Amino acid sequence: MGTFVVENRIWDQAETMPRATLAALQTQRLREVVARTASVPFYRDAYAKCGVSPDSIRTLDDVRRLPFTTKDDLRQHYPLGFLTVPRSEIARIHGSSGTTGKPTFVAYTAQDLKLWADLCARFLVGGGLKSEHLVHIAFGYGLFTGGFGLHYGVERVGAGIVPAAGGNTPRQIMLINDLQADVLVCTPSYALHIAEVSRAEGCDPKNLPLRFGHFGGEPWTEEMRTEMEREFSLKAFNNYGLSEVIGPGVSGECAAREGMHIQEDHFIVECLNPNTLEPVPDGEPGELVFTTLTKQAMPVIRYRTRDIASLNRTVCACGRTTTRMSRVIGRTDDMLIIRGVNVFPSQIEEALLRVEGTAPHYLIEVDRPGTLDEIVVRVEIRPQQFSDKMRELHQLHDQIDRAIHAITGIRMKIELVDPQTIERSMGKAKRVIDHRKEIKP
Numbered sequence: 001m002g003t004f005v006v007e008n009r010i011w012d013q014a015e016t017m018p019r020a021t022l023a024a025l026q027t028q029r030l031r032e033v034v035a036r037t038a039s040v041p042f043y044r045d046a047y048a049k050c051g052v053s054p055d056s057i058r059t060l061d062d063v064r065r066l067p068f069t070t071k072d073d074l075r076q077h078y079p080l081g082f083l084t085v086p087r088s089e090i091a092r093i094h095g096s097s098g099t100t101g102k103p104t105f106v107a108y109t110a111q112d113l114k115l116w117a118d119l120c121a122r123f124l125v126g127g128g129l130k131s132e133h134l135v136h137i138a139f140g141y142g143l144f145t146g147g148f149g150l151h152y153g154v155e156r157v158g159a160g161i162v163p164a165a166g167g168n169t170p171r172q173i174m175l176i177n178d179l180q181a182d183v184l185v186c187t188p189s190y191a192l193h194i195a196e197v198s199r200a201e202g203c204d205p206k207n208l209p210l211r212f213g214h215f216g217g218e219p220w221t222e223e224m225r226t227e228m229e230r231e232f233s234l235k236a237f238n239n240y241g242l243s244e245v246i247g248p249g250v251s252g253e254c255a256a257r258e259g260m261h262i263q264e265d266h267f268i269v270e271c272l273n274p275n276t277l278e279p280v281p282d283g284e285p286g287e288l289v290f291t292t293l294t295k296q297a298m299p300v301i302r303y304r305t306r307d308i309a310s311l312n313r314t315v316c317a318c319g320r321t322t323t324r325m326s327r328v329i330g331r332t333d334d335m336l337i338i339r340g341v342n343v344f345p346s347q348i349e350e351a352l353l354r355v356e357g358t359a360p361h362y363l364i365e366v367d368r369p370g371t372l373d374e375i376v377v378r379v380e381i382r383p384q385q386f387s388d389k390m391r392e393l394h395q396l397h398d399q400i401d402r403a404i405h406a407i408t409g410i411r412m413k414i415e416l417v418d419p420q421t422i423e424r425s426m427g428k429a430k431r432v433i434d435h436r437k438e439i440k441p
């Protein structure tokens with residue numbers, strides 16, 4: 001049983017459906033989405049190859065007969081080759097925050113936008129949002145799904161919104177303070193940055209009026225949650241999503257905060273071994289794969305997220321019957337392989353946050369100067385820990401070295417850097433620079 005930190009509230013009774021009813025609904029919806037997507041040449045060809053038709057979908061397990069969709073498939077049909085409705089029905093277009101090349105676009109009909117707002121309302125209410133709250137949204141408003149997605153979710157619940165968007169942190173703090181916002185919505189790394197700037201300006205973040213935080217859009221750790229809750233004196237909730245599937249609203253934590261509830265009446269989730277593409281047992285990490293069941297403009301079938309997490313199908317203390325996913329522990333593509341060992345940046349972060357005196361700002365640089373991979377972790381020390389005593393700095397260095405070794409099993413080069421020297425981001429933090437990718441064989 002989870003420990004409740006906020007009142008347990010459920011937005012939509014669909015979240016508590018008996019599993020058998022849910023399975024029947026999912027199967028019916030799966031059949032419908034297979035029929036709808038057959039108008040997309042990519043799926044039409046793929047279905048012909050796999051020998052599936054809507055009528056051949058009889059049970060939920062039949063999802064495994066369907067073809068996968070990857071980001072690369074979307075790229076190859078740039079810009080809107082996966083559209084299943086006439087262009088005139090498009091109500092909005094968003095794009096994924098790709099760091100290289102062109103974005104991948106996702107289209108929504110008016111009904112998709114309504115569904116999206118409802119799905120965001122579900123996790124927001126699960127994490128304590130009430131109509132009397134004022135919510136400060138510091139996500140970018142634009143092609144990125146974070147700003148608009150959360151905005152309409154909050155609006156659906158009936159709470160007030162300060163659409164601050166990203167940038168100008170001192171001004172964000174002024175707005176939070178002057179308007180007395182109760183809830184902060186942004187990436188976890190930006191929330192920590194707000195705390196830090198507030199402190200630098202002589203305002204203890206605890207004195208900000210914030211009481212709840214809904215953070216998502218990038219990986220974070222339990223240690224970061226502890227840090228954030230201590231800094232701001234708020235309750236922090238995790239929510240997950242990706243543009244290709246709908247944006248934020250795919251899953252989110254409830255008051256029990258023991259995993260993020262996947263909105264399974266609208267998405268089928270699978271957790272697969274990324275190499276064999278066979279399902280992994282519950283509780284074991286694998287790649288999450290989502291099929292959208294009800295999206296109209298651009299449904300995706302078995303979309304490979306590259307996100308690594310595990311699933312938990314046990315019943316939650318909150319009463320929801322939906323499967324929960326763990327935190328995302330990494331991506332198949334930011335997974336670093338250092339001298340043969342798989343390392344996720346989140347493991348390094350976990351190690352750093354265990355050591356008193358380090359700030360949650362770090363940069364991992366990987367290189368291969370000769371034949372061996374070399375990894376350097378630059379980590380900021382806290383201003384209050386800043387010391388010119390060599391002995392203390394050595395001690396800190398050794399503690400970090402031991403913590404990283406204990407968690408990842410490998411030794412990395414640690415460089416302690418001055419406070420405020422690692423670049424801050426307004427959106428998703430950049431944690432890894434892999435110079436090896438620049439080396440062409």
Ligand code: DLL
Pocket residue numbers: 096097144145146215216217218219220238239240241242243244247248249305307327328331
């Ligand atoms: O980041 C959607 C979103 C916005 C979710 C705001 C939550 C809040 P994309 O830009 O397409 O969409 O990036 C999706 O971000 O595949 C994950 O790797 C990562 N991600 C999103 N939420 C989380 C989270 C949005 N809570 C990619 N924990 C996903 C870990 C997350 N990673």
